[in-house]
Amino acid sequence: MVTAPTSAAPMENTAAPSTLTIKVPGAPAADPGVASTLIEISDLDFYYGAKQALFDVNLRLDEKRVTAFIGPSGCGKSTLLRCLNRMNDLIDGTAIRRGAIKVRGIDIYGADVDPIELRKRVGMVFQKSNPFPKSIYENITYGLRIQGVRSKTRLDEVVERSLRGAALWDEVKDRLHESGLGLSGGQQQRLCIARTIAVEPEIILMDEPCSALDPIATAKVEELIHALKKQFTIIIVTHSMQQAARCSDKTAFFYMGKLIEYADTSTIFMNPANPQTEAYVSGRFG
């Protein structure tokens, strides 16, 4: 079922850093050319009430790459992800006490930033697939209708493009007006991805998108991630180290709210600098 990523160039790419020549099975190498930084997290301290959840995180995330956040439960990786589209704003008592998150140089916690506009640019796919109890069509068009798009032709076009983009079109094209809840778990998650790309964000945040899926559905989502990174910057939180190894370009390892190590995925898995990282990726804890 799993087809290898079809981008032809990467494997022969000699310009890539030497660490990338170590072959992690199935792992994609970085695309040629230097990736530019899209998100810059500096000195970030994050609190849930009095409890500090993130300690002095510094991270630069590349544009049109897949970055994976790994680490044991409660290490702060999901918290950091939810900082990136200000979903944490919805939880009482959360606060960034120090540091900043910049997307294209703009501080997203700045006074003049509207979180609503931010979330249109930074989409999110959740751990538990959450299609709305509406038809597939209405699920996909939800974001656009919210923005006031009424044109039927435009909506139809976006539905097809998004579903094709999420590799779901062939499976559901005959039942667009049936409930999205009638789909299987993996299809539901891809529907959520389609819904997210329908509003054309720049960044897609994925919070353990495959944790409730079986291996076949997982493989399809991972395939999709490969395809999507041509267009989108993807940040994925995952509990599965194999998944991080398979589908990310760079990996950040978190432990107890601190960023322990951040490097190319192959480095993290084959040649980590930090003994804690090595202990985690080799399965000695977590």
Add this chain to the structure above:
Amino acid sequence: MNPVQHPFTARKNRSRALEKLTFWLFRLATYLVLACGFFVFGNIFIKGAGTVFKKSFPFVNTVFLTEAPESLYVFTYQGTKMELGDRDYRAFRAAEEARAKAAGQPVPQFNAESYVYSAGGIFPCIVGTVLLVVGSMAIALVLGVCAAIYLNEYARDGRFIRFVRLSILNLAGVPSIVFGLFGFGLFVLFAPRLGVAPDPEKWHFRLWPLHQYVNFVGWGVSLISGWFTLAFMVLPVIITASEEALKSVPRGFREGSLALGATKWQTIRKNVLPYALPGILTSSILGIARVAGETAPIMFTAAFVVRDKLPWEGLDHWTDFFFQGVMALPYHIYVVSSKIPQNEYTARVQYGTAFVFLFLVAVIALASILLRNRLRKRYQW
């Protein structure tokens, strides 16, 4: 010597006996409730059916369902005992007197005994109760759902919100007669009206400088006073239940919507409220039964003992519709069973009214249940 027992053999001891006894007690309690219910409904149904239905075509007592209450006249005329309603009696009497006069006979004597409210029907009461239920539920749902949305979706938990919740709980415990008096004081006597001059003889609160337009002269005993009084009475039920319904909508729907760039209000309107509606309707069904059934809140605020005109008849201006009192089924039952002399003719009105009342509440509740089920089918998760 005891025969050898295997370890799972059934045994008899005290705890088993106690268990049996306890379950029987519980079972009896349930049966007793059931018996009470059957007795109440059966009694009203059997005795009320005699008033509401009849043996000949069209099998339903249309007079009882479509006419206003009248006095019953019972008299013996030329050897036959007759029972006629007010209008029939007058017509009969006039016709007989005219006939006697034409035939040159002496004017006939009737010596009728009259029994108040024992003839005619209860149509104005049905209309009044339906109007009261619909209006007050509309007000209560709008206010209650808004409040529930605020409490559940917007408000941050704090001392003030805890105080609000406590107040709502307390409101739920207030006896209905207190609501009646509250409504009488606030709506009947005090509420502001547009374009009504204050009575110079009485003291009125005046909203200077608007006193030429708005005056606190009260709404009088009227539909609108009854609506607000009843609405306030069911508000706690509606708010609490609506909050529960909103809470039961999974968080994922809210997050998913917000992550697509929807505002909080867009999320609530398009992706929370529709799914909560079935639950809100369930609670409003309970509210309907309560609103329709309470006598105390309307006896000072909306109910008339008798009113021949139907609410839509003889209005000078359409707004007068809201400022008129109505008859209502529960208040009518109260009047015919405690405010007028009891006799063999009042019982049929009492039972008939109670029967129609139960039936009406059942119909309104059934309609809400059907609506809820339809919504549920549409928004399932």
